[in-house]
Amino acid sequence: MSPALSFSAFSSFSQLLSFPISTWLLIFASLIIAGFAHFLVTSIVLLFHSYNGTKKFHGPLAHWLKGHIHRATFDGNGLKFHVECATQYKTAYPLWFGPLRSALVLCHPDTIKTVLSSHAPKEEFVYSLIVPFTGNSLTIVNGKRWLQMRKLLTPAFHAEILKPYTKLFQESTSTLLDKWSRHPEGMECFHDIGLMALDSTLKCAFSFNSNCQTNVEPGYIYKKCD
DSSP states (O other): OOHHHHHHHHHHHHHHHTSOHHHHHHHHHHHHHHHHHHHHHHHHHHHHHHHHHHTTSOOOOOBTTTBTTTTSOSSHHHHHHHHHHHHHHTTEEEEEETTTEEEEEEOSHHHHHHHHTOOOOOOHHHHHTTHHHHOSOTTTOOHHHHHHHHHHHHHHTOHHHHGGGHHHHHHHHHHHHHHHHTOTTOOOHHHHHHHHHHHHHHHHHHOOOOOHHHHSOTTHHHHHHO
16 A cells, blocks of 8 residues: 555545534434434334234234243143144144244145245245254255256155155064054153164165164164264
């Protein structure tokens, strides 16, 4: 940078510092008001969008501030809450994440089928929560990417192709339910369901009956995940 340019920049900066305190306070207050106005307008738009998208569906009463967050927890109480809602509202019910954002929980195969068979844009906030678990899968992506993935997967998972494997899935599920019936006091779902998935995969993909649901040491799935 040339000396002339450096002096010009220094002079401009000096002029800014020479403004009176009242001018700086006015600028600061203007920025605060503009930020608050932006927040207010964004919140109103978000609230209108959330309400308009779920107003035709009945659901549990939401807290004015917390929504359903205090009830839809990630434990047994949260699962009980969702089971009660699915039993009462049958097809779908709204779920509020605080006072501004909501989502529609689908709990019937017919309503879920309608969404999964559609390439309409998906709600970014809710779907972003499950991206770390599923990646950019068919249930997440939109538009042309969704259509391309669906065309690739549909032939492989056609009902007629999967029909011969139904019996194998039923056998694996029966083994799981029989194991759970021997422990009515409680069970660890993640490990057992993981073993059922492994059992089904080995039977269907490799025609191998491993009996892994009954003959594997406790914590096997956890060790493989680690």
